[in-house]
Amino acid sequence: MTGIEVAVGYVFAWLVRKAGRVAKGADAEVDRGLDAGMERLHDLVSRKLGRDPALERAAEEAESGQDTPSARTRRRLTDSVEDAVEHDPDFARALLTLVEELQATTTAAAAGGVSASGDGQAIAGSVNVTADGGSAAALKMGDVTIGPAPDPYRPGPDQG
Numbered sequence: 212m213t214g215i216e217v218a219v220g221y222v223f224a225w226l227v228r229k230a231g232r233v234a235k236g237a238d239a240e241v242d243r244g245l246d247a248g249m250e251r252l253h254d255l256v257s258r259k260l261g262r263d264p265a266l267e268r269a270a271e272e273a274e275s276g277q278d279t280p281s282a283r284t285r286r287r288l289t290d291s292v293e294d295a296v297e298h299d300p301d302f303a304r305a306l307l308t309l310v311e312e313l314q315a316t317t318t319a320a321a322a323g324g325v326s327a328s329g330d331g332q333a334i335a336g337s338v339n340v341t342a343d344g345g346s347a348a349a350l351k352m353g354d355v356t357i358g359p360a361p362d363p364y365r366p367g368p369d370q371g
Contacts, residue, residue: 214310215296219288221313222256222266223280225249226273248313255309256292259302265291 228246260266265287269280280288296303 214307215292216285216289217314218252218256218306218310219280219285219292221249221310222253222288223269223273223285225253226270227278230273230276244316245313248309248316252306252309252313255302255305259295259299260291263288263291 225246228249257266265284268284269288272280272284279285292306296306
């Protein structure tokens with residue numbers, strides 16, 4: 212599946228979500244990320260295509276309750292987006308960037324939808340942290356003393 216076909220799928224999915232017919236199964240944070248990304252993609256495509264009949268037909272199909280566009284609508288919308296990509300390199304780059312971001316978000320959601328907030332770190336997959344030669348290693352680390360701790364009962368040279 213090409214990036215354009217993926218983009219068309221996301222645009223239609225956004226139209227369906229907007230019509231309010233998608234179950235709320237995903238994690239709220241991941242869901243917000245997907246919604247925001249799909250909305251940016253839809254805005255990009257709709258600004259470029261304007262009142263393109265294929266885009267309008269896709270919206271009609273989503274509003275009528277279809278979960279996927281008809282084969283004809285998908286084909287026509289794909290052709291419209293391909294034409295726009297061929298004639299506008301800036302649009303092509305922006306479209307590719309948004310598709311890649313959405314694919315990364317959906318991949319993270321499928322892998323368990325890791326998320327972190329505040330000062331946390333979220334990792335999907337394996338992490339290997341190592342240290343050698345008397346050093347310290349961590350994903351996140353506060354103050355670290357390497358070697359024996361100073362004797363708290365014996366004053367240091369600047370303490371008299």
